[in-house]
Amino acid sequence: MKQSTLTIIENAPLAKNVFRMRLAGEAGENRPGQFVNIALPRLFLRRPISVCDYENGVLTLIYKTVGRGTGAMSLMPAGEKLDVLCGLGNGYDLGAAGQSPALIGGGVGVPPLYYLAKELIKKGKDVSVVLGFNSAEEVFYEEEFRALGCGVAVTTADGSHGVRGFVTNALPKNASYYYACGPMPMLKALASWELPGEMSFEERMGCGFGACMGCSMMTKNGAKRVCREGPVFKREELLW
Amino acid sequence: MVNTKVDLLGITLDNPVIPASGTFGYGYEFAELYDINCLGTFSFKGTTRTARFGNPTPRIAECTSGMINAVGLQNPGVETVIKEELPKLKKVFHKPVMANVSGFSVEDYAYTCELLDKEEQVGWLEVNVSCPNVHGGGMSFGTDPKAAAEVTSAVKSVTKKPVIMKLSPNVTDIVAIARACEEAGADGISLINTLLGMRIDLRTGRPVIANTVGGFSGPAIFPVALQMVYRVSKAVSVPVVGMGGVSSAEDVIEMMMAGASAVEVGAANLTDPFASKRIVEALPAAMEKYGIASLAEIVGRAH
Numbered sequence: 001m002k003q004s005t006l007t008i009i010e011n012a013p014l015a016k017n018v019f020r021m022r023l024a025g026e027a028g029e030n031r032p033g034q035f036v037n038i039a040l041p042r043l044f045l046r047r048p049i050s051v052c053d054y055e056n057g058v059l060t061l062i063y064k065t066v067g068r069g070t071g072a073m074s075l076m077p078a079g080e081k082l083d084v085l086c087g088l089g090n091g092y093d094l095g096a097a098g099q100s101p102a103l104i105g106g107g108v109g110v111p112p113l114y115y116l117a118k119e120l121i122k123k124g125k126d127v128s129v130v131l132g133f134n135s136a137e138e139v140f141y142e143e144e145f146r147a148l149g150c151g152v153a154v155t156t157a158d159g160s161h162g163v164r165g166f167v168t169n170a171l172p173k174n175a176s177y178y179y180a181c182g183p184m185p186m187l188k189a190l191a192s193w194e195l196p197g198e199m200s201f202e203e204r205m206g207c208g209f210g211a212c213m214g215c216s217m218m219t220k221n222g223a224k225r226v227c228r229e230g231p232v233f234k235r236e237e238l239l240w
Numbered sequence: 241m242v243n244t245k246v247d248l249l250g251i252t253l254d255n256p257v258i259p260a261s262g263t264f265g266y267g268y269e270f271a272e273l274y275d276i277n278c279l280g281t282f283s284f285k286g287t288t289r290t291a292r293f294g295n296p297t298p299r300i301a302e303c304t305s306g307m308i309n310a311v312g313l314q315n316p317g318v319e320t321v322i323k324e325e326l327p328k329l330k331k332v333f334h335k336p337v338m339a340n341v342s343g344f345s346v347e348d349y350a351y352t353c354e355l356l357d358k359e360e361q362v363g364w365l366e367v368n369v370s371c372p373n374v375h376g377g378g379m380s381f382g383t384d385p386k387a388a389a390e391v392t393s394a395v396k397s398v399t400k401k402p403v404i405m406k407l408s409p410n411v412t413d414i415v416a417i418a419r420a421c422e423e424a425g426a427d428g429i430s431l432i433n434t435l436l437g438m439r440i441d442l443r444t445g446r447p448v449i450a451n452t453v454g455g456f457s458g459p460a461i462f463p464v465a466l467q468m469v470y471r472v473s474k475a476v477s478v479p480v481v482g483m484g485g486v487s488s489a490e491d492v493i494e495m496m497m498a499g500a501s502a503v504e505v506g507a508a509n510l511t512d513p514f515a516s517k518r519i520v521e522a523l524p525a526a527m528e529k530y531g532i533a534s535l536a537e538i539v540g541r542a543h
């Protein structure tokens with residue numbers, strides 16, 4: 001973990017209620033699947049957001065405006081500085097991918113998969129991604145994943161774009177492994193997929209670095225902190 | 241040169257700053273970030289007789305200038321703490337540590353304290369009486385002077401280490417509880433634990449915390465804590481450790497003027513992992529600003 005003061009260099013809408021923020025500064029090490037925890041003016045707790053990309057010292061975050069914190073973030077102009085705890089959590093196990101990993105993302109569970117896809121492609125993997133959204137106006141990063149060289153399927157619950165339905169309606173055949181991030185119902189639906197894999201979880205956090213026990217989750221291997229031993233857990237560890 | 245040293249029940253602290261139980265784990269998450277030997281000491285996570293997972297999540301809710309937690313005393317149990325956590329801590333922390341203990345019966349408290357009494361690393365026992373008394377109808381030990389006194393005597397009879405009773409603010413008369421603990425032999429009093437609080441998610445109309453209510457702490461509670469530290473320290477003759485909303489060197493000085501011999505820092509460690517270190521570093525300049533040569537001299541100045 002590293003506490004950094006980062007400068008906003010871009011903050012713009014990407015889809016309905018979804019924004020992309022780019023931050024520059026000394027952010028330390030940030031691996032795919034890790035998250036950052038952002039202090040915001042007049043709010044007591046920090047806000048955890050996944051690392052969507054990290055290249056040349058620029059940290060990319062994609063966030064949905066759901067409440068006061070993310071709402072305030074969406075109004076911040078370029079040039080503003082943020083106090084950010086970087087490099088939190090365990091991140092994805094890239095070594096487990098096999099040759100043809102599938103990346104399954106739902107809504108704002110999609111962002112961390114972008115950085116993961118990029119790193120897997122660098123390792124010569126054949127990456128397919130399935131991106132699930134509610135409707136066409138919420139879709140983002142379809143083209144960005146294609147540009148990386150991934151096979152991309154998009155699903156929307158209302159059928160306004162791509163395959164109608166949920167990510168489970170578009171799972172690739174013959175995948176070697178999967179990485180998933182998204183809302184609980186999506187993760188639960190994936191639990192029955194007969195494939196080894198790992199999933200990224202969310203929990204309300206007091207600290208984000210393992211000090212408060214606010215984010216604990218029971219697993220087959222005992223209690224784990226989503227912020228420290230997680231947010232990524234292997235499929236076989238999970239209790240549903 | 242100002243003097244930040246204070247005495248806490250026979251042990252000299254380099255400074256009065258003590259990260260509070262539940263906000264500092266067993267120390268080593270923070271030891272990865274800075275040398276925690278700069279602290280006066282710290283109080284480790286509330287430890288119970290047997291391991292506890294704690295409450296269901298969500299356990300955390302945000303408030304204006306504070307937070308609610310309902311962790312529910314998640315800890316690995318006293319035996320594991322002694323076997324695993326203390327040896328790990330020993331490598332990174334070379335001062336006596338404050339052992340925070342919780343229980344659900346008088347026997348629980350005595351059992352846990354008796355085991356910790358044998359540990360050289362433990363300097364003080366801080367006995368948290370804000371848990372429900374399972375044999376006494378679920379009312380917290382800390383809300384009844386008689387029950388609090390009973391825990392105090394039980395713990396005192398199994399340990400030679402200084403016993404600090406940690407009080408809950410969720411009572412009508414905290415002074416009466418403090419006096420009962422003192423009469424039962426408490427060597428010190430620490431306060432305050434969290435205030436009961438709750439939040440509701442407007443989108444669902446349901447409580448944010450799975451357990452419905454939790455403990456409210458952070459800067460918002462500072463004046464409440466200060467007032468209680470002031471009244472309790474005037475009423476008892478044993479040392480008082482003050483806490484509740486402390487997040488700066490100025491807050492430490494104010495707590496001490498209210499009557500605290502040492503000061504714990506809780507939620508501030510969670511939002512700023514370097515908070516306790518920063519407070520320690522800011523103390524000398526703050527003391528100079530207010531013309532304080534020695535912190536030990538200002539304890540209870542406001543009385």
Ligand SMILES: Cc1cc2nc3c(=O)[nH]c(=O)nc-3n(C[C@H](O)[C@H](O)[C@H](O)COP(=O)(O)OP(=O)(O)OC[C@H]3O[C@@H](n4cnc5c(N)ncnc54)[C@H](O)[C@@H]3O)c2cc1C
Pocket residue numbers: 035045046047048049050051062063064065066067068069070071108111112201202203204205231301302
């Ligand atoms: C490891 C992790 C990674 C995340 N990555 C992303 C991401 O890449 N993009 C994105 O849009 N969102 C992400 N989230 C969810 C994001 O943290 C919440 O949407 C955000 O905290 C909401 O803050 P708010 O003030 O706008 O909402 P409010 O509802 O006003 O927040 C109130 C409190 O609840 C907490 N909270 C609310 N929703 C969540 C949630 N879903 N998870 C955890 N805490 C929550 C807030 O942090 C805050 O403490 C992630 C969450 C976690 C735990």
Ligand SMILES: Cc1cc2nc3c(=O)[nH]c(=O)nc-3n(C[C@H](O)[C@H](O)[C@H](O)COP(=O)(O)O)c2cc1C
Pocket residue numbers: 206212214260261262263285286287309311313340368406432433434456457458459461483484485486504505506507508
């Ligand atoms: C996440 C969290 C966990 C806590 N766990 C404990 C505990 O195990 N034992 C205890 O005596 N107090 C516990 N407390 C209470 C604190 O030690 C302290 O008394 C209280 O939070 C007030 O201080 P603050 O306002 O600085 O946080 C906890 C507080 C927080 C925020």
Ligand code: FES
Pocket residue numbers: 204205206207208209210211212213214215216225226227228
């Ligand atoms: S959020 Fe504090 S331990 Fe995970």
